[in-house]
Amino acid sequence: MKKPIIGITSAYEREEELLNYHRTTVSIDYTKSIVATGGIPIVLPVTDDRTIIKAQLSLIDGLILSGGADINPLLYGQDFKAGIGTVSPERDNYEMIVLEEFLKTGKAILGICRGHQLLNVYFGGTLFQDAQYYKGELVNHRQKIYPDMVTHKVNIIEQENILFEAYGREIITNSFHHQFINKLGDGLTAIAKSNDGVVEAIQMKGHKFLYGIQWHPEMMIARKNEQMKEIFKKFIEASSY
Secondary structure (H helix, E strand, O other): OOOOEEEEEEEEEEOOOOOEEEEEEHHHHHHHHHHHHOOOOEEOOOOHHHHHHHHOOOOOOOOOOOOOOOOOOHHHHHOOOOOOOOOHHHHHHHHHHHHHHHOOOOOEEEOOOOHHHHHHHOOOOOOOHHHHOOOOOOOOOEOOOOOOOOOOEEEEEEOOOOOHHHOOOEEEEEOEOOOOEOOOOOEEEEEEEOOOOOOEEEEEEOOOEEEEOOOOOHHHHHHHHHHHOHHHHHHHHHHOO
């Protein structure tokens, strides 16, 4: 079987110590995880040219929306609040176009962390801009220790999805985020939550494979966590036909 080509969205970053110097970056953990589960990774650099974006997407069989900067809250109808982190308007614009165009293909999409949140915003949902706006006691969602260390439980609350197939009712994951889904986007289903009620995974059931995962399975896979490979294996499988 031909290995599927997986596109990974990247960050558009400015080098603070060198004026007017911009770069494309993405964690190598994504590419390692794709290779480890049978895919061929390519990194998609940010552009505002729709013709170029469509040409990029014509090359790939599946799409990963990677982690990174906070999403501009203006995109979901909110002013900037205290606690918002760095935003990237160039990347926001690019990934919104990427989603619009790639959804037309019906091919597999996996959003991770920021990508999970971007899917929600694209479909009309909103976010808590910072943990301080979430009502109730939170578990620690922004660990500052080893990337592959598990820190909290995720409860899988729906059964017809890749997470339940792979893990059953629960799994323990890492966690590196300070924003959470608030209002769920149109057509999306929350399929997993942490013990504090934060949405940890979403699915569009009418799509062949469209999932958002709030934690970072790629960090764990790249550090030899065999259990987390199941998410990427199912994504690669869905991208193979």
